[in-house]
Structure formats: C-alpha cells, structure tokens
Amino acid sequence: MTMTQTISHHLTDALLMGYSAGTLPEAFSLVVATHISMCDECRARAATFDTVGGAMLETSQAVAMDEGSLEATMARISAAQPVARGNGAVTQPGQMQGQHQRRARGVLPAPLQEYVGGDLEQINWRPVGMGVRQALLPTSRSASVRLLYIPAGASVPDHGHRGLELTLVLQGAFMDGDLRFGPGDIEIATEELEHTPIAAQGADCICLAATDAPLRFRALMPRLAQPFLRI
Numbered sequence: 001m002t003m004t005q006t007i008s009h010h011l012t013d014a015l016l017m018g019y020s021a022g023t024l025p026e027a028f029s030l031v032v033a034t035h036i037s038m039c040d041e042c043r044a045r046a047a048t049f050d051t052v053g054g055a056m057l058e059t060s061q062a063v064a065m066d067e068g069s070l071e072a073t074m075a076r077i078s079a080a081q082p083v084a085r086g087n088g089a090v091t092q093p094g095q096m097q098g099q100h101q102r103r104a105r106g107v108l109p110a111p112l113q114e115y116v117g118g119d120l121e122q123i124n125w126r127p128v129g130m131g132v133r134q135a136l137l138p139t140s141r142s143a144s145v146r147l148l149y150i151p152a153g154a155s156v157p158d159h160g161h162r163g164l165e166l167t168l169v170l171q172g173a174f175m176d177g178d179l180r181f182g183p184g185d186i187e188i189a190t191e192e193l194e195h196t197p198i199a200a201q202g203a204d205c206i207c208l209a210a211t212d213a214p215l216r217f218r219a220l221m222p223r224l225a226q227p228f229l230r231i
Contacts (some may be wrong), residue, residue, distance in 0.1 A: 163213030
C-alpha cells in the first residue's frame with residue numbers, strides 16, 4: 001500500500017545521498033530504508049541519487065591501485081562481522097540496499113521485518129516507564145536503533161540531543177509542538193532541538209528511532225535510568 005499521500009515529513013537530500021553512497025551508520029540506513037519503503041517520493045529521489053552515483057563512477061578516471069589491493073579488499077569483506085538480528089538471523093554489511101523495493105503485510109514494513117525476522121510478535125519489548133516500551137535492535141556501534149511503543153496520550157520525557165536522531169512513525173501518530181507526525185513521517189532532530197513528543201489520541205504510537213549520541217534529559221529520573229536504557 002502506497003502511503004505517499006499522507007506523508008508530510010520526508011528525508012533530506014543529505015541523508016538520501018548518504019544512504020545511496022553507503023556512508024550512513026547501519027542504524028540510520030535501517031530507518032532510511034524503512035521510510036523509503038513507505039514513501040514513493042523519497043524512493044524516487046533515492047533512485048535519482050543512485051543513478052547519479054552510477055554515472056559518476058562510469059565517467060571517473062581510472063586510478064592505479066597497489067598490487068594486492070583487490071585481494072586485501074576481498075579479505076576485509078570476508079572478515080566483516082555480520083550483525084545479529086532479533087530472531088538469531090544475521091544481516092551482512094550492505095545488505096539493506098534494495099530491500100526498500102519490497103512491501104510486507106503487518107505493522108512493520110518489509111526492510112524492518114527482514115531485519116527483525118518477522119512482525120511485532122518477534123519484538124522483545126522492555127518497559128521504560130509511564131507505559132512506554134522499547135526494543136533495542138542489534139546494530140553496529142556507530143549508532144543505535146530501537147523500536148518505541150508509546151501509549152496514546154503518553155509523552156516522552158523532555159529531552160535534547162547530542163547528535164542526530166531520526167524517528168519514523170510506523171503506527172499511530174505523535175505531536176511535537178504544532179507538528180503532527182503520522183505513519184511514514186520522519187522527524188529529523190539535531191542538537192538544536194529540545195522537545196517533548198506526545199503520542200496522539202486514538203491509537204498507540206509505534207516508532208523506529210535511531211541516534212548516534214546519547215540524549216540530554218532535563219529531569220533526574222530519566223538521567224538516572226539512561227545508562228540502563230541505553231538512550
């Protein structure tokens with residue numbers, strides 16, 4: 001099912017170009033791939049960047065390589081550690097490219113279902129307080145990614161950011177000030193943003209969120225729990 005007509009908040013060109021070039025941390029690539037599977041507009045823009053990148057490779061001048069470079073590169077690829085997924089399966093480095101073309105039934109889009117090995121029944125939720133639950137997804141150490149379950153009407157503690165946070169809505173919606181983020185919408189939070197997202201009434205909100213640095217909480221209790229919740 002295409003959801004473009006309901007999506008108001010999209011990815012930036014910088015994120016799409018990073019995804020196309022394979023330079024994003026795996027956590028961010030998972031969020032981008034999942035959004036692209038829900039959004040025709042961003043999927044088309046990503047395809048454009050793929051085309052531009054391919055054209056640049058074709059027109060680039062050849063550069064002489066040291067003897068043994070190919071063998072060394074293949075050895076590094078073979079030695080790369082796969083990332084464990086929620087069902088014990090693994091995702092090889094770079095495997096998410098191309099997954100955004102497929103769609104799946106259920107709450108979780110196809111790239112995310114393939115990553116966790118199924119839909120919501122495969123998720124091992126852990127309570128974080130006030131009815132909110134999270135499920136950390138194994139990924140590379142450069143950034144973290146988690147599923148968040150926020151009951152309708154509940155809020156996330158007021159917080160700021162020490163880096164970049166991408167939050168993609170999969171079910172329900174949340175309000176951030178005057179802005180509403182519904183299914184397929186993605187919020188891009190930088191160090192300048194401090195906010196208190198609130199799940200909209202009507203349906204519990206499920207999000208996929210990736211961060212490359214710990215959040216900054218004002219209240220004492222979230223700060224005390226932060227090392228245990230890894231947020």
